[in-house]
Amino acid sequence: MKNITSSLCFAVCICFASLASAETTKPNIVFIMADDLGPGWVDYDGSNPEINTPNLEELAKSGMVFTRAYSAASVCSPTRAACITGMSPAQIGLTTHVPGKADRERPGPKGGPRDAESLDHLPLGLPSYARELKKQGYTTGFIGKWHLAGQGSVDTKNGIVNSAWHPEHYGFDTNIGGCALGQPKSWFDPYRNGTITNRKPGEYLTDRLGDEAASFIQRHHDKPFHLTLWFYSVHTPIKAPRDLVKKNDGNAYLAMLESMDNSVGKVVAALKSTGTLGNTLLIFYSDNGGHKPTSWLADKKASLLEGGLRVPMVAAWPGVIEGGTTCEVPITSMDFFPTFVHAAGGTTTQFNQLEGTDLMPLFKGKDSLKRDALYWHFPHNRMEVTYYMGSTILQDDWKFYQGHGLIEDALFNLTLDPMERANVLKTNPDLVDRLRGKLEKWLNTVDAKMPIVVPN
Structure with a gap:
């Protein structure tokens, strides 16, 4: 019985020591x-x-x-x-x-x-x-x-x-x-x-x-x-x-x-x-x-x-x-x-x-994350910059910008065009449709608030 009790005490001490070690290594x-x-x-x-x-x-x-x-x-x-x-x-x-x-x-x-x-x-x-x-x-x-x-x-x-x-x-x-x-x-x-x-x-x-x-x-x-x-x-x-x-x-x-x-x-x-x-x-x-x-x-x-x-x-x-x-x-x-x-x-x-x-x-040195795309949504007027009100998706090298009817929609390839000067939307219709669909799905999923359209 004495040996069992000693073993239990030793195990408990080890357990507490491990917890203390885990705490200090956070x-x-x-x-x-x-x-x-x-x-x-x-x-x-x-x-x-x-x-x-x-x-x-x-x-x-x-x-x-x-x-x-x-x-x-x-x-x-x-x-x-x-x-x-x-x-x-x-x-x-x-x-x-x-x-x-x-x-x-x-x-x-x-x-x-x-x-x-x-x-x-x-x-x-x-x-x-x-x-x-x-x-x-x-x-x-x-x-x-x-x-x-x-x-x-x-x-x-x-x-x-x-x-x-x-x-x-x-x-x-x-x-x-x-x-x-x-x-x-x-x-x-x-x-x-x-x-x-x-x-x-x-x-x-x-x-x-x-x-x-x-x-x-x-x-x-x-x-x-x-x-x-x-x-x-x-x-x-x-x-x-x-x-x-x-x-x-x-x-x-x-x-x-x-x-x-x-x-x-x-x-x-x-x-x-x-x-x-x-x-x-x-x-x-x-x-x-x-x-x-x-x-x-x-x-x-x-x-x-x-x-x-x-x-x-x-x-x-x-x-x-x-x-x-x-x-x-x-x-x-x-x-x-x-x-x-x-x-x-x-x-x-x-x-x-x-x-x-x-x-x-x-x-730890990996070169990727398990993520399909990044998204942004800015439904506000800040006209001191060019592309302000809109929503955006970034997937791989491609960045699609949706202007919500206020600013022209755009597609940029950030590798070939890092300054985003060439809108290649019209020459990539299939890609645009795919990115637009993903963006709209995300906006719906997060229940994004949209710009308020003023009746004429």
């Missing part, structure tokens, strides 16, 4: 996102010496650069919602940025359709990767721009429209900076942001967010942690500290990039100092194409052409992702939900509505 997850940053504005290899982003360059050397990373939308709020939930903006019903001015609508061309209906906040009942990570024992923190918490923030004193829609109600243990604001009321302390305590007059917001991120890591490094750090940079208004502007020959935009890169450096330094860098998945990404165009892509932010949807992305994870590598497989915002949850040891089988795909095969 990777920390850090998700950094820039605002309105196009892929041509990060220097990964030293080929653009005027762009001072040395920390992102080092991150690229230690990880994988994604050359065909896409955002779920061409503007910010829908992409942010897609990242959190793993669902497309069309399925969520939040397809454009949450207006800073209440009831703001961009009028279409005379006789053209009006904007489709779009939510002004992220519904509380939808999935959230932060909630799922908490179930896996993670401490979760949100720092930076949220922009999913109600319209009319410009008319508030502190950016708070409805605090029930702030990050702490979506699974984040802490929230610093996240409210309804889509851009800072002030880049410098006092920030006029109700979720940031003013600290030092004149302090720059991006510097402050980097400090807060480093502090979060230092406080919580003894157990698995997740940090969502979503910068307000490089959104307008273009402002930066004077010393950095001077260092960048008077270019405030480049100064903003350098400040953001400095804060990325603070995060990496905190991971190194706490001994957690070797067990951390760190991702750098952007919410949509740049408001400053990328020279080798067509159009910019708010467009369904590549310049509005392609974003910079780097992923680093020591021991999992080989350093100095690139990946040409298209990925999108919804992929972060299953990637984070699965990396933490959780499951997503209970979420039937997820549209994202786990990126782990790509992290």
